Amino acid sequence: MKPIFALLCLCGLAAVVVAQPQAQKLKVFISVDMEGVSGVVTGDQTGAGGADYNRFRRLMTEEANAAIRGAFGAGATEVVVNDSHGSMRNLLIEELDNRAQLISSNIKPMGMMQGLDPSFDAVIFIGYHAKAGSAVGVLAHTGSGTVADLRINGRSVGEAGMNMYVAGVFGAPVVMISGDQEAIAQARELAPNIEGAQVKEAIATTAARSLHPEVARERIRDATVRALKRLPEFKPVKPATPATFEVKFSQTALADVAEQIPTVKRVDAQTVSYQAGDYLQGYRLLRVLYRYLRAD
Numbered sequence: 001m002k003p004i005f006a007l008l009c010l011c012g013l014a015a016v017v018v019a020q021p022q023a024q025k026l027k028v029f030i031s032v033d034m035e036g037v038s039g040v041v042t043g044d045q046t047g048a049g050g051a052d053y054n055r056f057r058r059l060m061t062e063e064a065n066a067a068i069r070g071a072f073g074a075g076a077t078e079v080v081v082n083d084s085h086g087s088m089r090n091l092l093i094e095e096l097d098n099r100a101q102l103i104s105s106n107i108k109p110m111g112m113m114q115g116l117d118p119s120f121d122a123v124i125f126i127g128y129h130a131k132a133g134s135a136v137g138v139l140a141h142t143g144s145g146t147v148a149d150l151r152i153n154g155r156s157v158g159e160a161g162m163n164m165y166v167a168g169v170f171g172a173p174v175v176m177i178s179g180d181q182e183a184i185a186q187a188r189e190l191a192p193n194i195e196g197a198q199v200k201e202a203i204a205t206t207a208a209r210s211l212h213p214e215v216a217r218e219r220i221r222d223a224t225v226r227a228l229k230r231l232p233e234f235k236p237v238k239p240a241t242p243a244t245f246e247v248k249f250s251q252t253a254l255a256d257v258a259e260q261i262p263t264v265k266r267v268d269a270q271t272v273s274y275q276a277g278d279y280l281q282g283y284r285l286l287r288v289l290y291r292y293l294r295a296d
């Protein structure tokens with residue numbers, strides 16, 4: 001009798017499961033940098049913000065949390081956060097919203113976009129900043145302090161641009177960016193309808209008028225919700241391939257080293273270029289050039 005009873009129970013359960021409407025999957029990838037966080041106005045571009053670094057880590061973590069809250073509020077079923085600043089060991093995992101998972105530290109071949117794959121539906125950039133050479137973007141740079149300009153397929157882009165193309169390859173649109181006005185304006189050159197959460201107004205590259213962190217977090221959460229609610233309006237920004245990467249270094253000596261890599265050609269004193277049939281492969285080499293190249 002027992003086996004029959006169990007069988008009946010199982011059948012009943014199966015019927016209930018089939019009758020349930022299918023839950024909609026919404027996977028969100030969040031790349032978190034530091035220079036675009038409200039209140040962050042100083043610090044070198046590769047990691048520490050000097051005496052303020054520990055405060056900045058907390059501010060960065062809380063802005064990530066605001067985006068996580070917004071994502072789950074808009075129906076996300078999974079959120080992965082990638083620490084994308086300097087050492088990539090900045091976010092305080094014990095203070096992170098416990099619904100998210102964290103990718104951190106190095107060496108990550110895909111750097112700021114490590115962990116993204118075709119199963120993700122949307123990408124969000126938090127704490128992003130303007131590109132190298134910007135007149136007023138807070139702590140403006142591209143990749144590291146060694147890059148004077150980066151051009152992909154002839155277009156000058158910053159980290160938002162180079163990373164947006166990675167998302168495009170995986171078929172995911174970047175729906176929201178937070179940072180200063182320049183970071184948002186530069187992202188809109190590639191994705192005009194991207195939602196922007198401006199948390200500070202850059203006055204110079206080392207000065208800004210910031211929102212209070214609590215207000216900045218509300219703005220980020222609200223912008224995340226708005227962006228994900230209109231997800232069907234977004235299209236991934238795909239790079240043309242083969243893609244041409246052109247890196248203008250701040251020092252001639254770095255171009256001397258870079259041109260020793262097969263496929264990398266010298267363009268002028270400070271500039272090298274290379275082509276990649278696979279954008280992701282080109283992106284990985286780019287990361288080597290801006291992060292790991294030394295001239296001494």
Ligand SMILES: [Zn+2]
Binds near residue numbers: 033034084085143159
């Ligand atoms: Zn950055």
